[in-house]
Amino acid sequence: MKFRTLARHLREGCLNVIRNGWMSFASASAIAISLFVLGVFLLLVMNVNNLASELENTVEIRVHLDVVVPEEQIASIQNEIGKIPGVSKITFVSKEEGLDLLKERLGEENEDIIEGYEGDQNPLNDSFTVKVDEPRNVEAVAGQIEAINSGQSPPPIVKVQYGEGYVEKMFAVTNMIRYVGIGLVIGLAFTAMFLISNTIKLTIISRRREISIMKLVGATNPFIRWPFFVEGAMLGIIGAAIPVLVLYFGYGAIVEQSQVELGLMMLQLLSVDQIGWKVFGSLLGIGVLIGIWGSMISVRKFLKV
Amino acid sequence: MIEMQDVWKAYPDGTPALREVSIKIDRNEFVYVVGPSGAGKSTFMKLIYREEKPSKGQIFVNGFHLGKLKQRKIPFVRRNIGVIFQDFRLLPQLTVYENVSFAMEVIEAPKKQIKKRTMEVLDLVKLKHKADSLPSQLSGGEQQRTAIARAIVNNPSVIIADEPTGNLDPETSAGIMRLLEEINFRGTTIVMATHNRDIVNSMRKRVVAIEGGTIVRDEQRGEYGYEI
Numbered sequence: 023m024k025f026r027t028l029a030r031h032l033r034e035g036c037l038n039v040i041r042n043g044w045m046s047f048a049s050a051s052a053i054a055i056s057l058f059v060l061g062v063f064l065l066l067v068m069n070v071n072n073l074a075s076e077l078e079n080t081v082e083i084r085v086h087l088d089v090v091v092p093e094e095q096i097a098s099i100q101n102e103i104g105k106i107p108g109v110s111k112i113t114f115v116s117k118e119e120g121l122d123l124l125k126e127r128l129g130e131e132n133e134d135i136i137e138g139y140e141g142d143q144n145p146l147n148d149s150f151t152v153k154v155d156e157p158r159n160v161e162a163v164a165g166q167i168e169a170i171n172s173g174q175s176p177p178p179i180v181k182v183q184y185g186e187g188y189v190e191k192m193f194a195v196t197n198m199i200r201y202v203g204i205g206l207v208i209g210l211a212f213t214a215m216f217l218i219s220n221t222i223k224l225t226i227i228s229r230r231r232e233i234s235i236m237k238l239v240g241a242t243n244p245f246i247r248w249p250f251f252v253e254g255a256m257l258g259i260i261g262a263a264i265p266v267l268v269l270y271f272g273y274g275a276i277v278e279q280s281q282v283e284l285g286l287m288m289l290q291l292l293s294v295d296q297i298g299w300k301v302f303g304s305l306l307g308i309g310v311l312i313g314i315w316g317s318m319i320s321v322r323k324f325l326k327v
Numbered sequence: 328m329i330e331m332q333d334v335w336k337a338y339p340d341g342t343p344a345l346r347e348v349s350i351k352i353d354r355n356e357f358v359y360v361v362g363p364s365g366a367g368k369s370t371f372m373k374l375i376y377r378e379e380k381p382s383k384g385q386i387f388v389n390g391f392h393l394g395k396l397k398q399r400k401i402p403f404v405r406r407n408i409g410v411i412f413q414d415f416r417l418l419p420q421l422t423v424y425e426n427v428s429f430a431m432e433v434i435e436a437p438k439k440q441i442k443k444r445t446m447e448v449l450d451l452v453k454l455k456h457k458a459d460s461l462p463s464q465l466s467g468g469e470q471q472r473t474a475i476a477r478a479i480v481n482n483p484s485v486i487i488a489d490e491p492t493g494n495l496d497p498e499t500s501a502g503i504m505r506l507l508e509e510i511n512f513r514g515t516t517i518v519m520a521t522h523n524r525d526i527v528n529s530m531r532k533r534v535v536a537i538e539g540g541t542i543v544r545d546e547q548r549g550e551y552g553y554e555i
Contacts, residue, residue, distance in 0.1 A: 027435050041420045235416050238376075239430040239477065240406035242399065 027245075035252020039260075045225035046257060052221040053261025053313060056214030057305050061269045063210055064301055067203035072292050074196035078157040081189055083164050085150040086181040095178055096148060099170060103152060106166045111153040117146040147180060158193065160184050211308070218261075219316035222254065226320040233324045243325045250317045258313025262306045270294065270302060328354045328516055329375060329485065334384035336370055344370040345540045348384070352518065354484070357511045359527050360520040361551055362537040368520040371537060372489050375518065376408045377401050389484055406434055409478025409486045409515075413493035415470045417462040417477075424449065424458040427476045434481060448476040452506060468499035472506065479510055486510060488519040492526065504530055527551035
């Protein structure tokens with residue numbers, strides 16, 4: 023294709039958007055509304071996923087040591103736990119620190135419950151708090167920690183806790199949330215594609231006459247298709263730009279507003295930076311692709327003359 | 328130039344449209360195609376510019392074997408044929424100039440040449456002064472002259488005119504006929520389907536009559552031959 027022809031197609035495609043004003047408006051609106059709904063859901067799903075991940079990351083393993091374990095052995099056990107694959111962080115909590123933590127958690131008015139347990143009366147064990155890099159591996163890691171006991175007597179580790187039962191249920195729930203979220207987004211994306219391509223099809227059907235005249239004067243199919251391709255892309259860009267801008271600024275405002283109220287519940291929305299151009303870029307991309315796809319399949323029908 | 332050999336045409340739903348049509352139209356001829364409505368005139372015309380494909384038989388136009396033509400070669404046959412319709416078929420959102428130059432853009436002619444040639448044919452159809460008007464601002468005769476300009480702008484060897492005067496009053500029709508005669512005089516073959524008895528009888532040319540899907544009469548300097 024000659025460059026001049028390409029320039030002509032670009033010009034014609036853009037001009038057609040203007041010439042077919044109302045039809046372009048209808049198509050761009052269909053794209054804008056669909057992508058807006060899709061975008062809202064995408065943001066919602068991403069935030070829910072993020073909360074689920076944060077929840078999962080609170081999972082940790084508590085390793086209680088026997089009171090008689092000497093200090094050197096504590097160091098070697100810490101060393102051994104550190105070697106287990108999947109362990110990301112080990113913190114030693116001495117029984118004194120443990121008591122402080124407990125006090126803190128009980129609050130001032132209940133402090134007297136544990137009064138008198140300080141010093142030698144401390145009933146707590148020394149312990150490790152172990153974090154794993156993948157919360158789902160917590161059970162396996164806990165098992166391996168317990169295995170350190172084997173062949174040693176008396177066993178230095180009294181108890182390994184990670185919230186058995188509770189953790190599995192939580193994973194089931196967070197998993198379900200993820201799947202439902204992905205399903206919703208995919209379903210919405212398809213609905214959007216259907217709605218948009220249908221609208222574009224209607225606008226092109228009204229131009230079958232134009233296409234038939236082009237064919238009559240000897241236009242080749244690619245020659246007819248190109249301006250429609252450009253037009254579809256333009257409609258996609260225009261249609262997607264609106265929801266992207268609205269979501270970008272709207273979501274930013276919501277994040278700011280919610281900081282105070284949600285902060286109290288220890289919740290945090292993803293910031294605009296975290297959402298980043300992944301969401302906005304893909305919305306724009308989807309818009310352009312659907313615009314092109316919609317106009318291409320619609321034109322194809324009329325080219326078979 | 329145009330040759331049909333034992334051409335049959337039935338539409339996909341089974342409706343027979345043409346049977347046993349054989350005809351030869353030479354370079355620079357002017358042919359009227361007459362006959363009752365539904366006799367097959369339009370199908371006959373459509374076969375020539377390959378809007379329809381024959382069910383049986385062979386059609387040659389400008390050396391192209393239309394029955395065997397590949398889909399993507401069709402545009403190149405059409406570039407050598409200008410088509411004119413009763414309803415003009417102009418693009419309503421384009422100006423007169425754009426409607427005409429459009430046919431040259433399609434064949435990727437150089438820009439300079441497009442401008443020169445478009446003005447040339449607009450001058451020929453006496454529409455130079457309306458170049459920037461939209462079809463909706465023109466009279467029926469002016470619209471048809473725009474359509475004729477579009478049909479001839481690429482110097483086709485054949486013009487197919489399907490009832491070009493069907494929507495026009497007698498005076499305007501006469502103007503269109505003078506224009507077509509002039510185009511014919513400059514060397515273009517013209518095949519024109521018509522119901523206009525006065526035109527056929529006053530401007531005597533070859534007359535091909537189609538009835539019931541077949542050619543029943545073919546005479547030089549013939550008459551319309553039907554009562555209205």
